[in-house]
Amino acid sequence: MLRLPLSVPILAALALGACGDRAQDADPARREDAAAPAATARVEAQESATLRAVKRRGRLNCGVHEGLVGFAYTDNRGQWRGFDVDFCRALAAAVLGDPDAVRFVPLSNRDRLAAVRDGRVDVLWRNTSWTMTRDVSDGVAFAGVNYFDGQGFLVRRSLNLTSATELNGARVCVQGSSTSQLNLADWFRQRGIAYEPVVFPGEEEARQAYAREECDAFTADVSALAAARTTLANPEQHAILPDVISKEPLGPITRRGDEGWTAVVRWTLNGLILGEELGVTQAVARGRAEPRDPRARRLLGLDGDFGPMLGLKRSWARDALASGGHYGEIFERNVGTDSPLDLARGLNAQWNAEPGGLMYALPIR
Structure with missing residues (x-):
């Protein structure tokens, strides 16, 4: 009787097992069941x-x-x-x-x-x-x-300004410890234009100072300037200049x-x-x-x-x-x-x- 080497039955068994795995993989229902625990774990991991x-x-x-x-x-x-x-x-x-x-x-x-x-x-x-x-x-x-958004300038129409580059020597109200203050300094320094920052702890305080005419312009995000203008006594007497000096996502x-x-x-x-x-x-x-x-x-x-x-x-x-x-x-x-x-x-x-x-x-x- 021919004797097979010991390794042959083992290899045959492995081959049959492998065939069985492939057969299981070919069954979509079995694949879905096998994947379910991983999917569940993935969902639970998101429960922060x-x-x-x-x-x-x-x-x-x-x-x-x-x-x-x-x-x-x-x-x-x-x-x-x-x-x-x-x-x-x-x-x-x-x-x-x-x-x-x-x-x-x-x-x-x-x-x-x-x-x-x-x-x-x-x-x-x-x-x-x-x-x-x-x-x-x-x-x-x-x-x-x-x-x-982007940072801009609110000014009085009576100043007849068409651009922020005309604010040479102007007093500009701005909120301190903010990106607005940093952007303001960068923009004027880059253009070599002199200005006087009038700094306040909050945006509301800066807006109120502008309303009291303690500064010539108020700078903040354009959306905030539009909101601020609606609160002024005569909104139509104020304009947002076309200059946008920063990117504010x-x-x-x-x-x-x-x-x-x-x-x-x-x-x-x-x-x-x-x-x-x-x-x-x-x-x-x-x-x-x-x-x-x-x-x-x-x-x-x-x-x-x-x-x-x-x-x-x-x-x-x-x-x-x-x-x-x-x-x-x-x-x-x-x-x-x-x-x-x-x-x-x-x-x-x-x-x-x-x-x-x-x-x-x-x-x-």
Whole structure:
């Protein structure tokens, strides 16, 4: 009788086992079952400490400006309104299913980042520029950009100025310890123009000093200047010069080290931007229509499990959109042509608009 070497049966067994593995891999149901534990682990990893805390208390703590018309302010009934406020409500809707489950925490320029770092707020949605120093050294994380701004100058029309280059020797009111103060110094130094900075601890104090004519010009982000002009006694007597001297990408901020929570904020913002691109309005989100566009179906939670990837419900983006509409609706209502600020979309137009802007949602897929 022929004797096979010992290694042959072992190799044969290994070959049969390998065939069995291939047979199992060929079965989609088996592959899906095998992948399920990994997928579950991936979802659980996104359940961040901040997200757990927000769900446990049933309320989002959102840091906002102390009072900036169009962006964050209280109306005559004491209700918070504004562009940034609507993003806070959308985030609360995405996480908790309730846009009113928000505690608004008004923060000054000086303590806004500290409030994020020490956990007094879960997210800061306040006009704060994304800079390298803040991103690298301040212990916070930027989740995206919801407003592309730039620094400008507010002046009295009676001065008959057409450009900031004509501010030679002018007194310029500015908020101290801010990017505005640094940009101001850079811009005048680069052009060799003399000026006198009149520095105040806060933007509100700088605006009030300008109103009292303690300076010839007031400098801040153009959006803040538009808001400030509406509060002056005779807004039509003041003009924002065409010069924009800096890039100011404004966006939501979270505490560094909680990537899962930063992802929740980032994708909620992206969902609102994508909603405008796809025509998913507040009315659509609140209705029962089921669009055929696969991108809209993923956004509304009809296809895929994108919400659970974040530790949220499948309807997270639908809930956010239903709270106050998509990005364009939020913009127009608070700071655009339907508002007292009457700001053009400009850089904040969608990337595929005519004319196009910089708003570009990351794909949900």
